[in-house]
Amino acid sequence: MGWKTLDEMELDGKRVLTRVDINVPVEDGRVTDATRIERIGATVQDILDRGGKPILLAHFGRPKGERRDDMSLQPLIPALEAVMGVKVVFAADCVGSAAKAVIDALEPGQVALLENTRFHAGEEKNDPELAAQMAELGDIYCNDAFSAAHRAHASTEALARLLPSCAGRLMQAELSALESALSAPERPVLAVVGGAKVSTKLDLLGNLVEKVDMLVIGGGMANTFLAAQGIDVGKSLCEHDMAPTALEILEKAKAAGCEIILPSDVVVAREFKAGAENETVAANACPADSMILDAGPESVKTVQAAIERAKTLIWNGPLGAFEIEPFDAATNAAARFAAKRSADSQLISVAGGGDTVAALNKAGAAEDFTYISTAGGAFLEWMEGKTLPGVAALG
Template identity: 75%
Template sequence: MAWKTLDEMDLAGKVVLVRVDINVPVENGVVTDATRIEKIVPTISDILAKGGKPVLLAHFGRPKGKVVPEMSLKPLVPALEKALGVKVAFAPDCIGAPAKKAVAALAEGEVLLLENTRFHEGEEKNDAELAAAMAALGEVYVNDAFSAAHRAHSSTAAIAQILPSAAGRLMEAELKALEAALGNPARPVTAVVGGAKVSTKLDLLGNLVSKVDHLVIGGGMANTFLVAQGIDVGKSLAEHDMADTAREILAKAKAAGCAIHLPVDVVVAREFKAGAENEVVPADACPADAMILDAGPEAVAQIAKVFEASKTLIWNGPLGAFEIAPFDAATNAAAAKAAELTRAGALISVAGGGDTVAALNKAGAAADFSYISTAGGAFLEWMEGKELPGVAALMH
């Protein structure tokens, strides 16, 4: 890994520009979930402990390059002060005179929050002039926003070319976890990929079959693979037009020596609602008037065996319609198994993506996973094998 950490930077007496992701939910001017704010505490605390002056760069919402008062970062100040335990000042812009004045007034031990970077049109265009105006405010740049690392923006990419740069603690933890899972993993490696559509995860499946030993496919995606094998899935959600693509993926996996696991039995129902009447049938015996809503117990037992034989697990997407019971059973059981093996030290488990985090939290298994990534798009693009501009910029 060619990027630097905070441990390698001399921060004493220096103004440190820190790119953070504090895009938190706000209702009536009050932060309703401070999780993302709490995640930046280790980085900011370490910078303060090293005698640095942290100045926060962040975006909020999608103002599309215009000043939108309801997307101001100012309401976040109380929540930041509570989490960090220090005074947080606020500047009404992230460049120019107002920002310079606020930086000059910053006392040691205090933090400064700059206004929404996306109020400037150049931010999302990775504009070099905007990046230079931001860079002019500080002496060191730290990126702690992995969740924004898949975007080449002025505050995530261009600025890192101008100032000495390092990864913050959150970024460092994320990159180390990802490196352990796909960069140089302990084998065998298993990936669980679920969700509704094959079409949205084509790049992901294409990349994974050449990198993992086992690929477990769940959710609506599994139905499309069953269709590709000539199986009738009744009224199930499936992308019939993707059958050829699914067959290509199966062939690519076979050539790469990657075993693909599809459900051998399934849970079917006539309607998609909580507590709907349901039955377990073999995967190739879905009644014409029914739909597949979850993997069956035999499929879960097979997945558990695959997990037991693995050293590394990467998980993205649920195995069934986890939002409503009883169609969350397979996801819950598989997650519990992964959590148990991780607790026992037999498995390194990394999961990410919005639905995935929700499903693992619901299963009560998230706390036992080795690493849960809160970054949706960035986590997926990393799994797809794409270069993340925000990470690449730290490598110079």
């Protein structure tokens, strides 16, 4: 672990520039989902409890270096105050005299929220001059925005190198969970990777086959692997042009001693809609006029058996078209089984990615997973084995 935590910082009387991700959905000027705000609460409270002044730095939307009223952070103040139970004071800029005046006037127990960092073109360019202006406002830098850590921006990378730096509680939890899952995991390690396309997860699959003991491939991706082995998948979603790549991944897995688990039976239908007439057939018996929309019950048993053998599980992507019934059955059954094993302390389970979180929530399994990452791109890049600039800068 090459990064410091809040525990290692002296916070009393210090101005703590805290990079957060509060890029939340807003409708008619009101926050409709405060999950990301709730997740930074522990960090802000810790800084307050130890006599520090939390100064929140955040982006919102994609203003591309222009000041836009519809992308101001000011409308988030009521939601921030409701979650944190403290007064949040707004500064109309994230640098300069306007920000300094607000910070200087902060009273104990108050939080400062600085305006959208992306109103400055230098933010996304990782401009050292902009970072230096931000650094003038604080004594300590705390990054609690793992979801933005894969981007080398002024407020995530350059700024971290100018002040004593540490990870916030959310960042710490995220990094600890991922390190326990991939860097020094309890074995055997099982990865479940699903989704539509192999082409979007090439780096992920290539990295995982050398890190895990078993790899379940599901969703539309599984069709590409089946087709690459000469199996007719009918009208299923399939990247036929990726067949050579799929075969290369299978060879790489074999050389690394990683067991690849593909569906042995599948649920097929002639149309993609909720409640469509369907049947379960062997994976090599998809009718020419049908499409594979889910893994079958025998495949689910195989996945559950793998989960039972595993000590660590990494999950990214559904096993079928989980958005519509009845093609959510395999994802639901496997997710609930993993959740029960996790709840019984028999499995360390880490999951992430947009579709994954939605699928696990839909299955009612998310609460019992050891850790659910909401980081999206950063979660995937970590799993791909890439260096995240925002994390590296904390070292």
